Amino acid sequence: MFCDTLKISPVSEFAGKDAIIHDDGRGSSDKLTYEQLWQEIANVSRVVREAGLSKGDRVLFVSENHLHWLPIFLGIAGSGAIAVPVDGNIAVARFKAIIEDSQPTLVIVSRRFSSRLGEFDLANKEVFATLNQHFDVFSLGKGSCPQASEPELRPHDIAAIIYTSGTTGKPKGIMLSHKAFIASIELGLKISDYHRDDRMLTLLPFTHVFSLLDAGLVMLGCHSTLVVCNSFNPAEIIPVIMKYRITYVMAVPRLADLFAFGLMQSPDLKLSGITMIIGGAAPRAQVMQLLNSRGIRTFQGFGMTETTAGVLIGHNCPLAAVGKAQHGVRVMIDRPVEGVGELLIATPTIFSGVFGQPALDQEMFAGEYFKTGDIAQIDKDGYVYIRGRAKEVIISASGLNVYPDELELRLGTLPYAEEFVVFGHCEADLEIPAIALLARNEFFKDYSVGKAQEFVEDDIRKKVADWPEAERIRKIFIVNTPLPRSASSKIKRFEVAAMFNPEAAKKMQQDDHASRAAKVADDRETVDAFIREVAAFLNVDPEKFELTTRIDSFMQLDSLGVVAMLIKLEQRFSVSFRELIGTSVETFEELFRFFANQVGPEQIEKAANGAPTTPGLPPLLDFTSVALEQRQQFVRDHADYQAFKLPVPEDAATFTGNIEGFTGFVQVPVGLCGPLKVLGKNAEGDFFVPMATTEGALVSSVARGCQVISLSGGAQVRIIDEGVVRTPVFVLKDLEQLEKFSAWVADNFSKIARSAESTTSHGKLKSIEPFPIGSMVVLRFNFVTGDASGQNMTTIATRNAVDFILENYPGKIVEWFLESNLSGDKKINAVNFTRTRGKKLVAQCLIPAQVVKSILHTTSQQMCRLANLAMVTSMQAHSFGMQAHYANTLAAVYIAAGQDPACVAESAAGITCLQLVDDDLQISVTLPGIMVGTVGGGTRLPTQNNCLHMMGCAGAGKSGKFAEILAAAVLAGEISIIGAMAADEFTQAHARYGRAGGLNDKKA
Structure with missing residues (x-):
């Protein structure tokens, strides 16, 4: 019946027009005209009738978003049957529960999910028919005789059952009538300014009514074109928008976030003429502002499966609002408290009840109004603000309501998070605000897991510092897999809560909110006294936490920080530290209880009000200015040297993740040498190289080598190979097991x-090379790591690979360790010398004989003779390679440019080769593995980042350039020192530049 509203016909003026276009964003596309759409709808209806279905029989439709999705849905509904669409990626248990609940007569399955037929209990079923060569139809044997014609449909007949993404219990199938569909299509056309020339892009699955109705059926209703794209990648979505001249985009806040992120990567891209409709919840303010700044018109909307898609809409409405009611839709707040309460909606698009559960109808309605379960408020202009789901409201210890949605909007965009959600975390019978986030890999690629956690905790703590006490985020969880989402991309808060505390989440769901709100803190005076003492140790305002705060929510309280705090409390309260051994203490409340049980509240208060103890060292991770001064004062007192003072930065927190126990700076002077002419693939031109060193004569020596290179036309530099290595070791029972294990690893490399x-x-993992030793084998994992030096990245990646091996290898592994010392991390070894670890480079320069003579004061022949002798003595010394002083140049540039200086131990090896070309000198350096990076680690510190910027090497995409400049600088250092030795000027140079008094200093 509602299909007639769309007026799809093979003989209309729109018959040849594109109705639906499917584009995967990767070059593959297909389309249906309105005539083809009508033919497919008719064919599906015929197949359903031939299967013997009567009006009201259910047809389960399992598919991804597909070109033929809508014609199949419309064909089912138009035949008088009831369409029951589900996403093909549905969990097996949920699929079976929906089958059990809906009792379908037919099941239509996309061939994309043919491999799941066994899971769906359809593998042994005979295929009744095939649709569009993409969908197989299975009959469950419940149909009656084939129907010759379509049955007569009435407005209140059910057209579809949409199963919502509930959290627990029996599936809830929302019944939507033909009348509701007609009203929803009409409402969509009334509240928009759609034109038949418009093109709507939808990114949401059609199993969600927002995409099905407000994008799909409404656009077909005005004979516009619907473009379907399954990609969530902005780099693929934006070209689709440009290709089809999209005028409308249908999204939810999550997709709007991704789209905005894509726009940020293209700062010059303007998309004027596009309208984005964002429904389901209020989008982030920053996202809306970015979209508007790029010329994109935005609408906010709100609807539910029960309202048959969107019923509230707003343009230029307040950012936190989701729109207002229009065209026959009415809203009100149930029993408001200060204007806030449950949102009730009355609309002609309302659903017809829950399939098979008529008892729920009375619970879900208040008269003619549907009880949405959303907590909201309505302003004087009629705009609706969703505060959160009623069942997701957090009841604080003080009894205040805390709304997770509101906290998420206040947090805004977190640049280091792919996604995040705020939820109620149940702990010690109290409910506290918590956040779970999926970290953005590229942001933390040079962070250890612990450092990433510390960074996130510090950032969020700063963001919430000024929030009311009850609303501050108390617990932070970083996950490594995507958060669970519904069909509309909403994160399922209850499932997230259950991930971290399933028993508490279950109890939290069952508990009455009033009883949880009644749990309050004990004697306030004693608590405050205890908090004052702990706050004094942490150098924080006592108002920044309550007893329910977890100890690990303070960055400075790492394992050593906790020990220092407990020692301090032991001294303060005369409690034996040994009594804490074996005790699990996670919150300040538990710590308070422990001490209260040991010494009594009176002693706690007395000690806290007494004279302060002698200050010691603050926690290693305390970066406050007070902590820096305390450390310096501690040194003055401990060393009895009151003149001790180190310079400190204005904002010490900038150095979080690069240092612990931060006390101040030791200044290393930086010299500049150049111009250095580099002829590389990544670096080409004249560069000035920063060198941080206290060795006199070094900068001047390398500068002289730069002059020689530039006068000779430049240094040719090439990156020959690159890779960062981790080498786990596995112990097997015997050689036979070793052989089987090695073969299995080779066969399963791709996995x-x-x-x-x-x-x-x-x-990217390039290779795994086995090194068998007895009955154990070392696996040399070789990675390409982009612009990061990659030690942390490869450690985490290798650990994940080891976990895969341990879980999937069918044999027995006696023992294993993540690192075997074959990797050569911070040390040179023969394996890496003959292969590579880091970047392998060759730099070469042909120096005219006249330049050798005029600048180096020697001859090409003399330098070659010295090099030949040095090669022999290097062999006597069993050196790795033959070179003069790579370490000098590398260490100085490493320190200046924020590299890890310890990597000089493995990077400063190689071969310097000199040979005559006529009378000219050809000299080259081969560095088998220098460890460099231009993102992460020390490269983000202000002065080090400045040095990288000076060479044009700061940020992503610059590590190859930096490596080539560095190799040329090493070559410059070799040229100068070998020339000085050959000319017997080495001692004179060091006497002149390496002493405070230069040549006039006669002291030994």
Whole structure:
């Protein structure tokens, strides 16, 4: 019946017009005209009738978003049957529950999910028919005789059952009538300014009514064109928008976030003429502002499955609102408290009840109004603000309501999070605000897991510092897999809560809110006294936490920080530290209870009000200015040297993740040498190289080498190979097991690689090379790590690969360790010398004889003779390679440019080769593995980042350039020092530049 509203016909003026276009964003596309759409709808209806279905029989439709999705849905509904669409990626248990609940007569399955037929209990069923060569129809044997014609449909007949993404219990199938569909299509056309020339892009699955109705059927209702794209990747979506001249985009806040992120990567891109409709919840203010700044008109909307898609809409409405009621839709707040209460909606688009559960109808309605379960308020202009779901409201210890949606909007966009959600975390019978986030790999690629956690905790703590006490985020969880989402991309808060505390989440769901709100803190005076003492140790305002705060929510309280705090409390309260051994203490409340039980509240209060104890060292991770001064004062007192003072920065927190126990700076002077002419693939031109060193004569020596290179036309530089290595070791029972294990690893390389690469956006596993030793084998994992030096990245990736091996290898592994020392991390070894770890480079320069003579004061022949002698003595010394002083140049540039200086131990090896070309001198350096990076680690510190900027090497995409400049600088250092030795000027140079008094200093 509602299909007639669309007026789809093979003989209309729109018959040849594009109705639906499917584009995967990767070059593959297909389309249906309105005539083809009508033919497919008719064919589906015929197949359903031939299967013997009567009016009201259910047809389960299992598919991805597909070109033929809508014609199949319309064909089912138009035949008088009831369409029951589900996403093909549905969990097996949920699929079976829906089958059990809906009792379908037919099941239509996309061939994309043919591999799941066994899971769906359809593998042994005979295929009744095939639709569009993409869908198989299975009859469950419940149909009657084939129907010759379509049955007569009435407005209140059910057209579809949409199963919502409930959290627990029996599936809830929302019945939508033909009348509701007609009213929803008409409402969509009334509240929009759609034109038949418009093109709507939908990114949501059609199993969600927002995409099905407000994008799909409404656009077909005005004979516009619907473009379907399954990609969530902005790099694929934006070209689709440009290709089809999209005028409308249908999205939810999550997709709007991704789209905005894509726009940020293209700062010059303007998309004027596009309208984005964002429904389901209020989008983030920053996202709306970015979209509007790029010329995109935005609408906010709100609807539910029960309201048959959108019923509230707003343009230019307040950012936190979701729109207002229009065209026969009415809203009100049930029993408001200060204007806030449950949102009730009356609309002609309302659903007809829950399939098979008529008892729920009375619970879900208040008269003619549907009880949405959303907590909201309505302003004087009629705009609706959703505060959160009633069942998701957090009841604080003080009894205040805390709304997770509101906290998420206040947090805004977190640049280090792919996604995040705020939820109620149940702890010690109290409910506290918590956040779970999926970290953005590229942001943390050079962070250890612990450092990433510390960074996130510090950032969020700063963001919420000024929030009311009850609303501050108290617990932070970082996850490595996507958060569970509904069909509309909403994160399922209850499932997230259950991930971290299933028993508490279950209890929290069952508990009455009033009883949870009644749980309050004990004696306030004693609590405050205890908090004052702890706050004094942490150098924080006592108002920044309550007893329910977890100890690990303070960054400075790492394992050593906790020990220092407990020692301090032991001294303060005369409690034996040994009594804490074996005790699990996670919150300040538990710590308070422990001490209260040991010494009594009176002693706690007395000690806290007494004279302060002698200050010691603050926690290692305390970066406050007070902590820096305390450390310096501690040194003055401890060393009895009152003149001790180190310079400190204005904002010490900038150095979080690079140092612990931060006390101040030791200044290393930076010299500049150049111009250095580099002829590389990544670096080409004249560069000035920063060198941080206290060794006199070093900068001047390298500067002289730069002059020689530039006068000779430049240094040719090439990156020959690159890779960062981790080498786990596995112990097997005997040689036979070793052989089987090695073969299994080789056969499963692609699977191991996928497991390793799942932890990083930029790291790629190139190879796994086995090194058998007796009955154990070392696996040399070799990664490409992009612009990061990659030690942390490869450690995490290799651990994930090892976990895969341990879980999937069918044999027995006696023992294993993540690192075997074959990797050569911070040390040179023969394996890496003959292969590579880091970047392998060769830099070469042909120096005219006249330049050798005029600048180096020697001859090409003399320098070659010295090099030949040095090669022999290097062999006597069993050196790795033959070179003069790579370490000098590398260490100085590493320190200046924020590299890890310890990596000089493995990077400063190689071969310097000199040979005559006529009378000219050809000199080259081969560096088998220098460890460099231009993102992460020390490269983000202000002065180090400035040095990278000076060479044009700061940020992503610049590590190759930096490596080539560095190799040329090493070559410059070799040229100068070998020339000085050959000319016997080495001692004179060091006497002149390496002493405070230069040549006039006669002291030894």
